[in-house]
Amino acid sequence: xxxxxxxxxxxxxxxxxxxxxxxxxxxxxxxCVFVGPSGCGKTTILRMINRLEEPSSGRITVNGQDIMSxxxxxxxxxxxxxxxxxxxxxxxxxxxxxxxxPELLNWPKSKIKARVTELxxxxxxxxxTVGRKYPHQLSGGQSQRVGVARAMAADPPIMLMDEPxxxxxxxxxxxxxDEFLRLQQHLKKTICFVTHDINEAVKMGDYLIILNMGRxxxxxxxxxxxxxxxxxxxxxLLGDDRGVKILDLTRCxxxxxxxxxxxxxxxxxxxxxxxxxxxxxxxxxxxxxDQVGVCKGERIVGVLTWNSIKEHISRxxxxxx
Amino acid sequence: MNFDxxxxxxxxxxxxxxxxxxxxxxVVIPLSIAAFIALSAGIILTRPGFRHLADRVMVxxxxxxxxxxxxxxxxxxxxxxxxxxxAILALTIYALLPIARNTIAAVSAVPREVLDAARGMGMTSWxxxxxxxxxxxxxxxxxxxxxxAVLTVSTAVLAALVGGKGMxxxxxxxxxxxxxxxxxxGTIYIGAMAVAMERVIAFxxxxxxxxxxx
Numbered sequence: 001x002x003x004x005x006x007x008x009x010x011x012x013x014x015x016x017x018x019x020x021x022x023x024x025x026x027x028x029x030x031x032c033v034f035v036g037p038s039g040c041g042k043t044t045i046l047r048m049i050n051r052l053e054e055p056s057s058g059r060i061t062v063n064g065q066d067i068m069s070x071x072x073x074x075x076x077x078x079x080x081x082x083x084x085x086x087x088x089x090x091x092x093x094x095x096x097x098x099x100x101x102p103e104l105l106n107w108p109k110s111k112i113k114a115r116v117t118e119l120x121x122x123x124x125x126x127x128x129t130v131g132r133k134y135p136h137q138l139s140g141g142q143s144q145r146v147g148v149a150r151a152m153a154a155d156p157p158i159m160l161m162d163e164p165x166x167x168x169x170x171x172x173x174x175x176x177x178d179e180f181l182r183l184q185q186h187l188k189k190t191i192c193f194v195t196h197d198i199n200e201a202v203k204m205g206d207y208l209i210i211l212n213m214g215r216x217x218x219x220x221x222x223x224x225x226x227x228x229x230x231x232x233x234x235x236x237l238l239g240d241d242r243g244v245k246i247l248d249l250t251r252c253x254x255x256x257x258x259x260x261x262x263x264x265x266x267x268x269x270x271x272x273x274x275x276x277x278x279x280x281x282x283x284x285x286x287x288x289x290d291q292v293g294v295c296k297g298e299r300i301v302g303v304l305t306w307n308s309i310k311e312h313i314s315r316x317x318x319x320x321x
Numbered sequence: 322m323n324f325d326x327x328x329x330x331x332x333x334x335x336x337x338x339x340x341x342x343x344x345x346x347x348v349v350i351p352l353s354i355a356a357f358i359a360l361s362a363g364i365i366l367t368r369p370g371f372r373h374l375a376d377r378v379m380v381x382x383x384x385x386x387x388x389x390x391x392x393x394x395x396x397x398x399x400x401x402x403x404x405x406x407x408a409i410l411a412l413t414i415y416a417l418l419p420i421a422r423n424t425i426a427a428v429s430a431v432p433r434e435v436l437d438a439a440r441g442m443g444m445t446s447w448x449x450x451x452x453x454x455x456x457x458x459x460x461x462x463x464x465x466x467x468x469x470a471v472l473t474v475s476t477a478v479l480a481a482l483v484g485g486k487g488m489x490x491x492x493x494x495x496x497x498x499x500x501x502x503x504x505x506x507g508t509i510y511i512g513a514m515a516v517a518m519e520r521v522i523a524f525x526x527x528x529x530x531x532x533x534x535x
Contacts, residue, residue, distance in 0.1 A: 052441060077443030087438025091456050091531030100442050134533040150442070160441075 002026040002049060002158065002190065007058035009044055009214075017056070018044045020214040026207070028157075029188040033205035035195055035237070041214040042194045046160050049192060050079045062158065077101055080151030080159035080189070084166040086143050088135035094120070094146055095131040101154040119149040124179065141172040148180070152187075162194045177203060198237055202226070202245055210234055223249045227316040243313040247278040252294045255312050256302035262293040270295050271304070280304050329502035337491050337506045344487040344514065347477040351409050352470055355416035360462070363424025364450070375425055386418040390476050394483050408477075408485030415476055416469040423465025427458035456531050463526035467519055474515040478507075488514075 002025070009019040019041040026032040034042035047053040049060060051072040060067050067075055088097050095116050102112045120127040123145040135143060144165060151159055165173045165180075177200065184191070195201050201208055202222040210218045210225065218230035226246050229235045238245070253273035262268070270293045271280050280292050284306055291305040359382075366375040388396075393411035394403075401407045431454050439453045481489025488507050495503025527535070 050441060052437070073443045073445045075443075076441055081438070081441035083434060083438060083441070085432075085434035085437075087432070087434035087436075087441075089435060089439065089453060090432075091533050093532075100444075104443050104448075136533060 001028050001063055002192065003061045004045070004049075005059040005061075007045070007048065007055045007060060009041070009048065009053060010056045017214050019048075019055075021058070022211075022214075022216045023058075024209055024216065024219055026190060026192060028190050030206040031184065031191040031193055031204055032207045032209060033193045033195060033201040034209050034211060035198060035201040035205075036211035036217075037237075038196060039213070040211040042196075042211050043162055045211075046162055046192055046194050049158075049160055050076045050081060052076075073104075077104055077154065078156050078158070080156040080161075082147050082151045082159065082161040082164040084163035086135075086147040086167070088143060088146060088150070090135050092134075093131065094125075094133055094135070094138070095127075097135065097146060098150045098153050100150060101156075105154055107154075115153060119153060120146075122152075122183065123149045125149070140168045141176065144168055144172075144176060152189075156189075158190045158192075160192050163196070164193070165200070166195070173200075180204075198239060199245075202249070210237065243317045244278065246313060246316060247281060247309070248276050250277045250312070251275065252277055252280050252304050253296075253302070255308050256294040256304045257308060258302045260303040262291075262300050262303045264293065264300060268293055270300070272296070273301060277304070277309060281309060325502055328500065329506060332491065332495075332503045332506035333509065336503070337488070337510050340486070340488045340490055340507075341510060341514070344474075344477060344489075344510075347408065347412060347480050347485065347487045348470065348473045348514070348518065351412035351416050351477075352466070352473055354409075354413045355469060356420055356466055358413075359417045359420035359465075360424055363421050363428065363462075364455075366425055367428040367454075368446075379422065379425070382418045382421050385414045388414075390415055390479050391482065404484045405480075405486070408480035408483055408487075412473055412477055412480070416473050419468040419472070420462070420465040423461050423468075424458065427461030428454050430461070431457050459530050460526065460534065463522060463529075467522045467526070470518045470522055471515045474511060474518060478511060 004022055004024055006021050006023050007019055008017050008021055010017045022041070022045060024032075034045060036042050044053055048055050049062070049067070051067060062075075062079075088094075089100070092100075098116045098119055099112045102115060107115070116131070117127045120131060125142060125145055130138070130142065130146075135146070138146065144167065148164065151161075165176045168176065181204065193201075193204055195204070205222055208218075208220060208222055208225050209216060210230075212233055218225055218234050220228075223246065225234065226238060226242055226249065229238060229242075235242075251273065252271055252275055255277055256273070269283050269287055269289060271283060273294050273296045280294075283292055284290065290307075291303050293300045294302045294304050362378065365371055366378055390411045393414055394407045397407050397410055401410065435453060435457075436449060439449050444452065477487050478489035478492055480487045481493050488511055491503050492507035492511075495501060495505075495507065
């Protein structure tokens with residue numbers, strides 16, 4: 001668990017604080033996304049957590065320990081760090097790059113070797129062919145994967161990720177995001193994730209922290225932020241397709257009518273209750289129908305209608321007066 | 322002035338070779354001292370606390386380069402007198418600049434994101450220097466040492482003027498006695514030594530260069 005208590009940071013030679021009295025908490029096992037325009041302080045906050053920057057005032061604790069009481073190098077070895085520019089050491093092979101932190105921690109050679117192989121497989125790279133290569137011989141997507149593998153090498157409970165998928169093309173990015181979310185289901189790391197892309201934030205985050213000009217504007221789950229934006233800045237950030245984003249995060253069971261009887265026949269369209277409403281909508285549009293049956297396993301538990309979706313979006317995403 | 326082949330052959334095979342070791346000393350000793358000083362200065366001047374001083378110290382090194390070696394000897398003559406010591410000192414000052422300049426340029430050119438990642442992984446400043454900054458700087462630093470070496474081989478000829486011996490002895494003897502045979506013989510050795518030094522250092526550079534560049 002990471003806690004920030006009234007953290008401010010003013011860089012030397014400037015008057016305006018880059019980060020202004022920000023407090024929040026990141027719970028264990030969650031992905032917490034810092035999102036905002038460039039210069040909003042999100043990267044600075046991230047870099048204060050592993051002491052690459054020192055706060056001007058305030059307190060940061062990791063698992064209850066004040067990080068200022070720890071040796072920065074020792075602290076950083078327990079926190080995974082991924083950056084957009086990746087920063088692989090150009091004169092080391094991929095294997096050597098991934099074994100960096102375990103080596104700093106003096107793991108035995110055999111354990112490091114086994115761990116590197118395991119990690120490269122985990123991030124979808126072939127240890128046999130990629131392991132001996134140098135960073136300049138890899139594609140952008142491969143380098144990003146190595147960057148993530150390197151950060152996870154010593155199995156740190158906490159990971160800091162600064163636009164980790166920012167430097168690859170959109171198709172690879174979506175692929176990497178999906179893979180990472182799948183990994184996270186098993187790994188349950190505590191992750192701080194920086195992005196300027198609200199779509200990525202909504203997709204990756206268990207929790208969003210929205211920042212502007214060094215101030216914390218709003219925090220909450222993606223659905224909370226989408227349905228109750230704090231002000232016009234957040235509304236603008238969320239974009240024009242707020243309703244569609246909400247449908248992506250709302251489960252069918254939330255909007256279904258439990259009491260209506262669904263006229264079941266072998267041709268009727270069914271959808272699982274945990275699926276997002278967006279998928280139900282897609283189904284309705286494709287088949288040109290107004291309702292689908294919602295089921296839990298084999299059993300039909302309710303009906304989701306076109307009207308109930310429209311009404312829901314109209315209700316929750318109405319612009320505030 | 323006519324060219325006597327016998328004198329030339331005699332100079333080439335008998336008289337000049339005895340100065341080779343002396344001349345090599347006049348190159349290797351100043352070069353080693355200069356490399357040590359310039360590398361240390363270059364590394365210190367790229368540390369965060371001293372980076373703002375880098376420009377000013379470079380001005381100093383640049384000034385060192387503009388003073389003719391003879392003038393350096395003249396400046397230090399009252400303290401050190403003539404001979405071997407002042408010659409070594411002048412050549413050292415002369416050899417400093419290319420190495421220092423290249424060291425600072427090389428260490429400053431290590432990509433920021435690589436340093437950031439290295440620190441972020443938990444390397445100490447010392448580990449970052451030894452495992453990242455210096456290995457990546459080897460090619461540029463060695464290029465500086467190579468330039469300095471070639472420069473010193475030719476400048477060291479002047480040492481003979483202040484009693485510092487070396488291959489300059491035979492060359493200046495040739496000039497004084499109007500014997501181009503001696504000048505030519507000495508010059509051939511100087512040229513050969515410059516090429517040989519260059520190749521040897523290039524080989525060392527290849528040996529210690531980072532693996533991804535080989």
